[in-house]
Amino acid sequence: xxxxxxxxxxxxxxxxxxxxxxxxxxxxxxxxxxxxxxxxxxxxxxxxxxxxxxxxxxxxxxxxxxxxxxxxxxxxxxxxxxxxxxxxxxxxxxxxxxxxxxxxxxxxxxxxxxxxxxxxxxxxxxxxxxxxxxxxxxxxxxxxxxxxxxxxxxxxxxxxxxxxxxxxxxxxxxxxxxxxxxxxxxxxxxxxxxxxxxxxxxxxxxxxxxxxxxxxxxxxxxxxxxxxxxxxxxxxxxxxxxxxxxxxxxxxxxxxxxxxxxxxxxxxxxxxxxxxxxxxxxxxxxxxxxxxxxxxxxxxxxxxxxxxxxxxxxxxxxxxxxxxxxxxxxxxxxxxxxxxxxxxxxxxxxxxxxxxxxxxxxxxxxxxxxxxxxxxxxxxxxxxxxxxxxxxxxxxxxxxxxxxxxxxxxxxxxxxxxxxxxxxxx
Numbered sequence: 001x002x003x004x005x006x007x008x009x010x011x012x013x014x015x016x017x018x019x020x021x022x023x024x025x026x027x028x029x030x031x032x033x034x035x036x037x038x039x040x041x042x043x044x045x046x047x048x049x050x051x052x053x054x055x056x057x058x059x060x061x062x063x064x065x066x067x068x069x070x071x072x073x074x075x076x077x078x079x080x081x082x083x084x085x086x087x088x089x090x091x092x093x094x095x096x097x098x099x100x101x102x103x104x105x106x107x108x109x110x111x112x113x114x115x116x117x118x119x120x121x122x123x124x125x126x127x128x129x130x131x132x133x134x135x136x137x138x139x140x141x142x143x144x145x146x147x148x149x150x151x152x153x154x155x156x157x158x159x160x161x162x163x164x165x166x167x168x169x170x171x172x173x174x175x176x177x178x179x180x181x182x183x184x185x186x187x188x189x190x191x192x193x194x195x196x197x198x199x200x201x202x203x204x205x206x207x208x209x210x211x212x213x214x215x216x217x218x219x220x221x222x223x224x225x226x227x228x229x230x231x232x233x234x235x236x237x238x239x240x241x242x243x244x245x246x247x248x249x250x251x252x253x254x255x256x257x258x259x260x261x262x263x264x265x266x267x268x269x270x271x272x273x274x275x276x277x278x279x280x281x282x283x284x285x286x287x288x289x290x291x292x293x294x295x296x297x298x299x300x301x302x303x304x305x306x307x308x309x310x311x312x313x314x315x316x317x318x319x320x321x322x323x324x325x326x327x328x329x330x331x332x333x334x335x336x337x338x339x340x341x342x343x344x345x346x347x348x349x350x351x352x353x354x355x356x357x358x359x360x361x362x363x364x365x366x367x368x369x370x371x372x373x374x375x376x377x378x379x380x381x382x383x384x385x386x387x388x389x390x391x392x393x394x395x396x397x398x399x400x401x402x403x404x405x406x407x408x409x410x411x412x413x414x415x416x417x418x419x420x421x422x423x424x425x426x
Contacts, residue, residue, distance in 0.1 A: 001232045003033045003421050004052070004060040006084075008069055009041040010342075013141065014325050016325075017065060018344070020403035020414075022355075024061065025346040027418040037344055040064060040234060042072060049076050059083040059425030061417060065399065067095060067157070068199070081351075085417065086398045087285040089277035094290065094396040097156050097206060100273060104393050107272030110265065111392045112297070113211050116146035117156060119204035121195045122179045124186045132183045143207045151175070152243055155194040155201035165192050166204045166243055168210050211297040211392055213237075213309035214385060216245045219266035219414055220400055222289035222331040222420055223274065227267035230289075231410035232258035234382045234418040236311045240304060246406050252318045253411030254378055255370075266292040269393045287424055289417055291400035296389030303385050310381040313374040324365030325404060331358045366408035 005025065006320040010018050021037060028035045035319050036057060040048050050059075060077065064224075067293040078088035086094075098117050104110040111116055118139050135137065143151060149172070153165040153234045169175045172219045187305055193200050214237055235245040237251040247253045258266070269292045286391045298304055335354055338344065349355050369375060400406070402413035 001033050001425050002055070002057040002170040003028050003035055003282060003425060004055065004057040005035065006060055006062045006064050006067055006073060006342075007037060007039050008064045009039065009343075010336070010346065014065060015329050016335060017063070018332060018349075019328075020401075021063065021344070023403060023407070023412075024063070024347055024414045024417060026350050027412070027414045028421065030348050031418055031422055033146070033418070033422060035346075036044065037196075037346060039079050040069060045072070045307055049073075052082070053080065059421045061085045061421055062091075063115050063399065067336070070399070071095065076285075077196040081283075083285070085424065086130070086288045088283040089180075089281040090273065090290070091398055092280065092286045093273050093277050094398045097154065097395055098203075099276070100396050103272045103276035104269060106276060110268055110272055111390065112394070113209040113392050114147045115206065115208040116142065117204055120143050120207045121201075122205055123183050123191055125196060127178060130183045130185060130188060132179055132349060135383060136176060136179060139205065141173055143175070144172055147207050147209050151207050151264055152210050153192070153194045154206050154208060155192075155198065156203060156206040157200045165194055165278050168241060168243065207208055210243075211295050212299060212301075213295050213297050213389070214240075215296065215306035215382060216394065216398070217256075217258075217262065217290045217294040217296065217386075218397070218406075219262060219294060219332075220289070220402075220406065220410075220416075221266045221270050221292055222287075222416060223267075223270050224287040224420060227271060228416075229258060229266055229404060230413055232262060232266075233406055233410055234257050236307060236378075236382075238308060238311070240301075247401070249397050250322060252314065253405040253409055254375065254382060255406075255411075256379055256382055256386075259383075259386065262294065265294065265391055269294075269396065273396055276288060279374065288398075289419065289420055291397040293397065295392045295394050296386045297392055298385060298389040300388055305390050307378075307381050307385050310374070310378040312393065314369070314378055317369045317374075321365050321369050324362050324378075326367065328358055328362045358424065362404070365410065370409070 025035050057116055074088040074091045077084040085194050099110050104112045120139050150168050150170045215234050218233045222228050232254050234254045237245050237249055245251050406413050
């Protein structure tokens with residue numbers, strides 16, 4: 001069977017994408033697939049689309065990182081009825097926090113934080129400079145009525161923790177003060193994207209209820225003929241004020257065994273999004289694999305502090321992991337640019353001793369982290385914390401990370417993606 005992997009340009013800052021492509025490529029090849037990697041940036045969109053149609057490939061996996069490029073090609077695959085993981089309907093709903101929340105609420109039985117989308121922007125970019133919206137008091141009143149304080153402000157289409165106002169806001173007065181402070185910035189680029197009009201915030205300001213939590217959870221689930229839970233990664237904060245828990249921002253991660261409630265909620269969340277997508281698209285594929293983000297809300301401050309304390313005992317070991325990741329990226333970048341001259345040659349790369357040596361070092365760093373006595377202690381603290389918490393589903397991610405944290409702390413998720421592609425393409 002022929003399976004394609006859609007990718008975009010590799011840059012130094014995103015060199016880990018080459019690693020994720022390689023391990024997915026290897027998993028597909030080990031299962032007998034004929035694999036082609038399609039870089040959408042090597043030609044015009046029209047030329048790439050013609051090549052895809054003429055290729056005869058049975059199924060594609062969409063690993064394009066750029067959100068708008070990913071959606072553009074998902075539309076093409078949907079129009080031409082070519083199987084794609086993930087499909088346009090699933091991408092369309094998942095990319096927008098407001099749509100995912102509507103999906104969870106309509107499905108029933110899925111908790112999600114109170115929120116509202118106000119079709120106004122707190123800060124406007126005028127020719128004379130930045131200014132506070134004249135309707136700011138009206139916006140604050142809406143937020144207080146619809147959500148109540150404390151709140152957080154996020155971009156409605158943001159990802160990887162970008163564009164947040166990285167602060168819990170406790171009152172309308174504090175919100176107004178923060179907005180006024182940002183309005184004094186000399187450049188719109190210094191203003192969080194959630195505060196102004198941007199590609200990741202195209203409709204207005206998205207205000208969400210703040211839920212006290214020491215960590216959040218990324219549950220990887222899939223659906224085809226049945227739902228399946230694959231892995232759960234806990235992403236740990238450092239204090240109650242650290243809103244963003246993303247590992248891309250350096251936060252510690254620990255693999256955990258999901259309890260029955262977590263498995264149930266994460267599987268229902270993907271089902272909810274697919275059900276919602278059916279209302280928007282005439283033909284909605286019933287398959288997909290995503291990362292469902294769940295917030296375990298716990299009002300017990302001592303329970304939250306115990307998690308922070310347990311994570312602090314592993315801080316030095318986690319810094320060693322972060323250092324190993326940086327060294328891996330630097331080494332892979334040099335290898336790719338010097339030895340491969342920027343060409344994607346996964347068949348050769350997989351068996352390159354230099355590449356194997358780089359992988360060995362990153363695996364060893366994670367192995368030392370997991371074997372430290374404090375790791376199991378942190379796992380237990382996280383498990384006990386979750387048992388005391390109320391679970392709220394936050395969002396859905398269609399391009400899950402499976403190369404560093406998930407692979408080393410939870411297991412080879414790329415194998416599950418490969419199996420799904422082969423099933424759908426057959």
